[in-house]
Amino acid sequence: MKASQIRIVECGEFNLQRGVILKRKFEKLLQLVLKGERRDLSGILNLVLVDTEKMRELKERFFGKRESSDVMSFFYGEEEDQTWGEVIICIPVALEQAKVAGNSIDDEISLLFIHGLLHCLGYDDQEPQDLQVMSEKQEHYLNAFKKYLLFEKLINKALKQLDLSYAPYSGYRVASALLCTDGTIVTGVNVENASFGLSICAERVAVSKAVSMGKRDFEAIAIVSEKRDFCYPCGACLQVLTEFSPGIKVLVARSSEDFKVLGLEELLPHSFSLKQ
Ligand SMILES: O=c1ccn([C@H]2C[C@H](O)[C@@H](CO)O2)c(=O)[nH]1
Ligand SMILES: [Zn+2]
Structure with a gap:
């Protein structure tokens, strides 16, 4: 097209x-x-x-x-x-x-x-019922557009953090930007360790930062990597995101113009839960 x-x-x-x-x-x-x-x-x-x-x-x-x-x-x-x-x-x-x-x-x-x-x-908007249809569509598209611009901003925030990533072992720098429901954006980068297993992903760093600031409700998280591929969150991060905001939108981005919006229901359909 x-x-x-x-x-x-x-x-x-x-x-x-x-x-x-x-x-x-x-x-x-x-x-x-x-x-x-x-x-x-x-x-x-x-x-x-x-x-x-x-x-x-x-x-x-x-x-x-x-x-x-x-x-x-x-x-x-x-x-x-x-x-x-x-x-x-x-x-x-x-x-x-x-x-x-x-x-x-x-x-x-x-x-x-x-x-x-x-x-x-x-x-057309000559008849009241036609005007109603048009007004609803206008509102719908304006909201969708504003959401798109917000997502673009979130991705740009994440991109700006890439330099702060500490990834000397994998050489794979990752950054995230977490949008809290109160509008604040909390960022994260991956932090590796000589004892490899201690490394933590950019997503969990952002969530831990946010929770320690008193924020537990999240709307979206943007994830970018220096390689500019689609960096999907690992299973551990998905489980941690599920803990706080099962409705969160996950934005995997190659750039602020090239991104996918995914839900946890498709990324982690059967998350672990203690509630039966
Ligand atoms: O979604 C991901 C995937 C990987 N990494 C980090 C972990 C490790 O430091 C490096 C290579 O796996 O990338 C993240 O931060 N987020
Ligand atoms: Zn992870």
Whole structure:
């Protein structure tokens, strides 16, 4: 499957802090929505950022009404490798709406992008029940996207710790980053010993650190190795993770963009338990 790409077009004058509109980020969001909607569109989607005046002009040209709007989109068709659609976001309106709704600017623009994209894919919001479907989908995709960004951050934290690994015997450096349910991230590295059997894995180091800080509930753990392979936790670490958080998500990562999300139910389906 060929991935859809985004072309960012800026048109007009507005003030947007750097990093809000990153091509790579929006391509991920696009990919997430297309996958969720089981649509396979290759080619380009234009993301057009406009000011209020430009939006009014476009609204008049295409809908005969000179009025401002937050987002507008067009679908051109499914021919391969063509520009298949366009999502136009009015940045000043988005900034204002973010303020009113108490959303972050990133979230507001992501929401508008998802909204426009869903229109491109055929969704409508004229009738209340259609609007309901669209709103639910928007929320679902925004949450999935935020989770993805959080996972990316967790993996980056782990990658930064690799240098601290003490692995002179195996030469296999591992680092982990454990996300606690209170939002804290606790890291770990493998610590080896001349008496080989005393070595401890990066995952158990992170869990022990966290527990000794009073944290016992974990949402996710990212594991990376210097070799940039998928480093799956060993059985001992899986058993230790099960002790505290059977629902934890295990992220095995080759990079912050290439990772798998696994559950303990598939990694250790029959864990040991004293409870019968
Ligand atoms: O998930 C794993 C797998 C291995 N290791 C460490 C243990 C040892 O120090 C080295 C080689 O096995 O890698 C970890 O830290 N985590
Ligand atoms: Zn282990």
